[in-house]
Amino acid sequence: MDVNSEEKIKENRYDFRTVEPFWQEEWEKSGLYLVDEDSKRPKYYVLEMFPYPSGNLHMGHVRNYSIGDVLARFKRMNGYNVLHPMGWDSFGLPAENAAIKHGVHPDDWTRDNMTNMRGQLKSLGISYDWQREVATCLPDYYKWTQWLFLQFFKNGLAYKKQAAVNWCPSCATVLANEQVIEGQCERCESSVLKKDLEQWFFKITDYAQRLLDDLADLPGWPDKVKTMQENWIGRSEGMQINFTGAGGEELPVFTTRQDTVFGVTYLVLAPEHPAVKRLVAGTAYERDVDKFVAKVQKLSAIDRMADTLEKEGIPLGANAVNPLTGEDVPIWITNYVLMDYGTGAVMGVPGHDQRDFDFATKYGLNIRQVIAPSADYDPAAPLTAAYTEEGIMINSPGFDGLPSAKGREEISDYIEKKGLGKRVINYRLRDWLISRQRYWGAPIPIIYCPVCGVVPVPDEDLPVLLPKDVEFLPSGVSPLNTSKTFAQVQCPKCHREARREMDTMDTFMCSSWYFLRYCDPQNNKEAFAKDKVSYWMAVDQYIGGVEHAILHLMYARFFTKALYDMDLLPLKEPFANLLTQGMVLKDGSKMSKSKGNVISPEEIINRFGSDTARLFILFAAPPERDLEWNDAAVEGCYRFLNRVWRLLSDIKTQIGANSQEASAKNKLNSTDSAERNHQQFSTQHSALNTGLQSSPDKDARRAVHSMVKKVGEDIGARFNFNTAISAIMETVNTLYLYRDKSARPDQAILAEAAEKLILVLAPFAPHLAEQLWHDYGNEGSVHLQPWPGYDPLALVMDNVEIVVQTNGKIRSRLQVAANLSREELGQVIQTHPCLPDWTEGKEIVKLVAIPGKLVNIVVR
């Protein structure tokens, strides 16, 4: 390749290697994306889930932030005061694991990663207000995480209790319920064990009903996510019925099928049920029962939940009294009853519950039918499986003949009247276990005093700094124990020698309020000022992966509600609208190092530039859908940007003389709202429109204006960025044809087209658009311009093609005037010379005319 041709190619191309870094620097220098509270403009808070600083950006990040950036830029151009921040979810296990593996301190490792990823983010040119950057691992952030913990504590929402908790043996720490996936650790996939430990919990269960009810106030959330939260909260209405065991042992059970209480033939307890020991103490059953309990407890969570696990049980040799019938039924324990749901005791109704049926069949327990499928059903026929549907009550003295649903109500009333139990609502949701026996997290700001007991760290002593002199090899004991200085502290109340809490907080605590800190990131007096939060919150559009549907999104909702109750926040829901983006796949599966199918964003940016990377990722699929990475298609996007570049460069040369006029026009627009801008364009160009004689001119202009309309709607109302981009591509194609094929392309139309193209491209390809904007002689950033308007008159067509169908089959196409009414269009068909051909001599039954679209002649 000689020098000349190299230069020639360079000349005709979008030189992203120069253009992109240049504008990134300019934008940063001019503080283009910095925002403040501004009551004159409506606010818009667009937020992407902040990343864990793992070391490198991956394509999922690029997708997430590209979606957010299009919205941020679009809203900005539409006159909104846009808050678009970025930060780091920077506490967590990977830092410790890296420290163990490579001998670096988690703090250094994390900071290096943040530096590296910040650089990568900046090379993407996302419009963040970097002055609002937060990192959860920095003392000026976690000080407030600790402060918030204390607010929860002081309001009775944080408590410590001994409980059987999830223990990951490999991470050597406890896990929240939500972090156990199919019995395995969410992080390392080790089998999770149950361990009896004293741990800190947040009372999220107090908010179960509100978390459930308020989902109805979130129309801007995907149903999928709301359903997942609904299932996770798992509300079920039922009844607690008080059975009584031998020796007066109270054995309440929880059931949702009170109508089957006459069918109870045994009672089952969870092996861990506290009554078990008492009931068998000193009996012949004691040894076998102990053995059985030990066997069940040894099973890991995953084994205990496995489908294949056989239902096993053992009798306790004791009976319980059914309070309704006065009948004695045997008490068993079994591996299929859970201690931590309901009361840990279940009534065995083998006639109407399949598990009970299997169990009773296996151990020869009685099966009694109390619900018949219909009134004429023969109850004498033996059941071959449990009948679990609704039906008619039988063998239930006093309630026979009632439909089961009605029977449920009457039995509930009866039980409550007699004081034998009560209606209760059970939730599957458990309290949130927030303490961790790991190093890289915010220390829990609690002091244990031998005299005063559990004492919160006073506000003025915050933050409780994470010590650096710590051995963080997982040992099962909190690593903070290994610090020489950390534990020792004076009791804030009595000043006696006391000890600090050694556990750190779950990192989900840190991420449950970061969106509030962005509103007021530098405040060193409070976590956030109420007026700033009132101005910016709620987040208008939240964007992130669906993998956070339960954990993060539920905790953040819980925090918001709790802070609302403490009068720290003016709102009950943090995220008004939620967009869950799909994954980025390669060869059909998620990109991962172990599969070796990772495409690094850095590499793509180096080869094609960030505008190309962003354009591809937005064009390849709608945002909620999974996206298959395709190298060739990326190149296609790169070619498109060059096509735009060449077209607009050429037009610029052609209309060079007019460029001053164009720039004057833009100065005029630059301070207007989109609405005014819209009207302005209409009046400005209606003269242009009516002056057009030939149809290629009109067509070109229509293409441009309908593109503006469609792109605005696709971004603003539908989040269909892929179709917005395709509309721009179509218009570019049309303009190439117009310029090359029409006899005398109109300069004014080309100038207008160029300007609008640059403006609609700005959210998608911000660097290219900015460069072109300035090449056209405009002042100021393209990203501060009002979103272009369109001229409704330009969209009007003189003629349209309509389709002629008979019985739904296409016969012909006709050019007709676009403004024909339904009747006129019918007339045209009725009198058309081809009518006999279309109807083939058959009788016309009906004629359906849809103006502007089609005519369907129904014949027989």
Place this chain on the structure above:
RNA sequence: GCGGACAUGGUGGAAUGGCAGACACGUUGGUCUUAGGAGCCAAUGGGCAACCGUCCGGGUUCAAGUCCCGGUGUCCGCACCA
């Protein structure tokens, strides 16, 4: 088992109930070129054709990829929840 989403060319994907396959990738042919991994032009659901085509089977409608009923398949979430 329960709940949810989805199913359209070789591929990614378009279609307020109104011309299925926009836009793009890929492929093929042409053109320019010392060269082409650049650019431009053309073709591209299947079938020689009439026609047939949106997972399968019914239905509603003048008209169904789209709405309704019943299946199948794929993916996701929860899962011994009483």
